[in-house]
Amino acid sequence: MSAPTRDPGTAAPADAVAVEVTALATTAKAASRTLAALSTAEKNTVLNAAAAAIEAATETIVAANGSDIARAEAAGTETSLLDRLRLTPTRVAGIADGLRQVAALPDPIGEVLAGKTLPNGLTLRQIRVPLGVVGIVYEARPNVTVDAFGIGFKSGNAVLLRGSSSAADSNAALVAVLREVLGAHGISPGAVALLPAHDRASVTALIQARGLVDVVIPRGGAGLISAVVANATVPTIETGTGNCHVYVHRAADLDMAQAVVINAKTRRPSVCNTAETVLIDDAIADVALPRLVAALQESGVTIHGDEEGMEAATEKDWSEEYLSLDIAVRRVAGLDEAIEHIGRYGTGHTEAIITADLAAANEFARRVDAAAVIVNASTAFTDGEQFGFGAEIGISTQKLHARGPMGLPELTSSKWVVWGDGQIRPV
Known part of the structure; x- marks a missing residue:
């Protein structure tokens, strides 16, 4: 039938x-x-x-x-x-x-x-x-x-x-x-x-x-x-839609940060748990930014941002999903500015921090308002099957009845x- x-x-x-x-x-x-x-x-x-x-x-x-x-x-x-x-x-x-x-x-x-x-x-x-x-x-x-x-x-x-x-x-x-x-x-x-x-x-x-x-x-x-x-x-x-961020904190391991950012962006760009913005702490940006940009470009990703050599970013670049091999990159002064940026532009789906600083990780997890907050891992893990639920019906970004996968x-x-x-x- x-x-x-x-x-x-x-x-x-x-x-x-x-x-x-x-x-x-x-x-x-x-x-x-x-x-x-x-x-x-x-x-x-x-x-x-x-x-x-x-x-x-x-x-x-x-x-x-x-x-x-x-x-x-x-x-x-x-x-x-x-x-x-x-x-x-x-x-x-x-x-x-x-x-x-x-x-x-x-x-x-x-x-x-x-x-x-x-x-x-x-x-x-x-x-x-x-x-x-x-x-x-x-x-x-x-x-x-x-x-x-x-x-x-x-x-x-x-x-x-x-x-x-x-x-x-x-x-x-x-x-x-x-x-x-x-x-x-x-x-x-x-x-x-x-x-x-x-x-x-x-x-x-x-x-x-x-x-x-x-x-x-x-x-x-x-x-x-x-x-x-x-x-x-x-x-x-x-x-909800997934305007997801990866914040590379000043205490980040850059090898880890590079691996996570590449996976979060390129594993499957068309899905909602894909990273759309990378925030890089000013304290390490002079080293981290060119390294991450180069790695992303080598993976075929177009970079949008305010730095020389990038596609000039507009408000839309910070606020919407690309669902493609594009990513926005921005320097932030520190944890507070990263959380402020995420609060303004994020969609409450998945937000990640890369850091070896336990106190910073805990503060990020406590203050960021999202269905999933990830420490030192890819945003791609926000998924019902990965969480052990089997196939999922969706990822809820609201707060009543259900939230997350x-x-x-x-x-x-x-x-x-x-x-x-x-x-x-x-x-």
């Missing part, structure tokens, strides 16, 4: 799209009640079967992705976005392995978070429960399609997926496999559905489907995230179960 799909170039009236989304959300709501009651063993069986089915369908999935890539290339899509969109047999295998990793993780559902017995004999237990129906709005990253299903399914949630039209064929192929596996195991295929991607009407319908959709998570660029947060009536979990526990809520033996509350 497959989710309803449409040629991404064919638009339908907004009201027809809303009706379609409402129908899918209604089916997902019903499916979510079934998912909440599944045992851990049942969920793991489905996840492992889905991993095997995705691997078996590699040729079909890669061919569908090829159609998306061809359209994107014809439209002049940037290299960094093409990298996010592209699937290879190796990447498909990685997507399948992500499902197996999720299957191997502890099931959060039913976990007792707190408990006590009151003086009147009532026994209270706070336990984890699924959120219900989770909507995901995301851009050209078809791996998110399977990651969202895997984490949502293991945590007992149905998922509604609104990917971009640029990945329409890839997403349709992946969701078709997942729905077929669900049906083969006696579970409603409506537990995962792909929404129309041809226009914005489906996004509006999803993020305003109060009563059917329990939470929406936007993943993508700043424009997409802002639009969802500003217009949603369904609660949202904001996954979101794994299984972050897709749960809780409820109180109260046991008594006839107690009544006094008037």
Whole structure:
């Protein structure tokens, strides 16, 4: 079975799209009640079967992705976005392995978070429960399609997926496999559905489907995230953009600093945990700056900054993600100025310091306001899999409910179960 799909170039009236989304959300709501009651063993069986089915369908999935890539290339899509969109047999295998990793993780559902017995004999237990129906709005990253299903399914949630039209064929192929596996195991295929991607009407319908959709998570660029947060009536979990910094402190080991900066910038420039700015302490800048600039340039990185020989930096260079082999470099007077710069321009994602000074590291960690603060390591480690969560649903930069890489526990809520033996509350 497959989710309803449409040629991404064919638009339908907004009201027809809303009706379609409402129908899918209604089916997902019903499916979510079934998912909440599944045992851990049942969920793991489905996840492992889905991993095997995705691997078996590699040729079909890669061919569908090829159609998306061809359209994107014809439209002049940037290299960094093409990298996010592209699937290879190796990447498909990685997507399948992500499902197996999720299957191997502890099931959060039913976990007792707190408990006590009151003086009147009532026994209270706070336990984890699924959120219900989770909507995901995301851009050209078809791996998110399977990651969202895997984490949502293991945590007992149905998922509604609104990917971009640029990945329409890839997403349709992946969701078709997942729905077929669900049906083969006696579970409603409506537990995962792909929404129309041809226009914005489906996004509006999803993020305003109060009563059917329990939470929406936007993943993508700043424009997409802002639009969802500003217009949603369904609660949202904001996954922020990653304007990440590496501060090379005056007590930094420069060999370490060079290795970290190069890795943080060049490992995969198109992802949100990539370093976009390097701040270099004035006390060591005369030595550190030319060395780091040379190493970055040798790695093919374009340098933006205020120094001679760099591309002249504008306000935009300090405040926005490049998502490419570009980086901004600035001297700072010391720890205070570095933290001030990060506070002004950072997006609350990941900030790193390189230093051998324990006191400076602790102060940086205490004062910097971000979902992840890293000492003497690459920003690339802010990742659900690297943190041991398995595939992640996104990296939250907000402060309510979830912050940082979101794994299984972050897709749960809780409820109180109260046991008594006839107690009544006094008037």
